[in-house]
Structure formats: C-alpha cells, structure tokens
Amino acid sequence: MNLMPKSPAEYHGTRKSGWLRPAVLGANEGILATASLVGGVGHDVCALEATETDAVTAAFRYKPDLMIVDVRLRDGGGVSAVEKILRDRFVPHIFVSGDGLSPAKLNARAVVLEKLYDQADLIKAIEAALGSSAMV
Secondary structure (H helix, E strand, O other): OOOOOOOHHHHHHHOOOOOOOEEEEOOOOOHHHHHHHHHHOOOOOOOEEOEHHHHHHHHHHHOOOEEEEEOOOEOOOHHHHHHHHHOOOOOOEEEEEOOOOOHHHOOOOOEEEEOOOOHHHHHHHHHHHHHHHOOO
C-alpha cells in the first residue's frame, strides 16, 4: 500500500461520492501502523503529519472527512491542533492516546482511542466519530 499523500489537486480529483478521506495525523512510532489499518479498512489516507503546525496546515489543505490525531504531536499537541481546525469547520476526529486521556476534557463529539488498539477497535472508533458528525 502506498501511504504517500497526493497533491491536493490529485487528491480532490480522485474523490468519488461516498469516499472517506481521513487525515491520519501523528508523531509516534505507531502512526504508520495506524495508517496501514485505516487503509486496510478501505479508507484513503490523505496526510501523515508529525507536528501541530503541519497537522493544521494539512487539514486546511486536504479538508478531510475524518481525522485520527495522536495527542502527542511535536511542536504542540493534537488536542490544540484539533481545536484550531474546528474553529474553521467541524471535522469528525479520533484522539489516539496512551495516557488515559479523559473525554470529559474534550469537546462533546471527540472520540478517544487508547493505545494499544487493533483494527476492530479502530473500526469502532471510526464509526463512533462518524456517527457524531451526524449531529452537526
């Protein structure tokens, strides 16, 4: 599987109705494994970013339908990145954490996926996040 993101023009030119375009954003050693799991369940990965600034830039550039964001991004954090992105528009999102992140400290539609997780856990988190977007 090729996980290299396309240019926005290439990416938007390939979108078909009903396709999901999750941006997988993260900074830990497991991010490629997460991207592989996302691709393995039929979703398109549009960006892999390691810093808060790059995550925000990628979200504005690619306009993903879903974000999977590690809470520990270099140069800032995943929660802060998502807060900045949500000021522009709501994007369903999943926070990946190994620190026992409390959903009570996040916006009401945030989904938390605790490390270590498998494909079944990821699928449930994606379904929960996309279900929360129906409430927008």
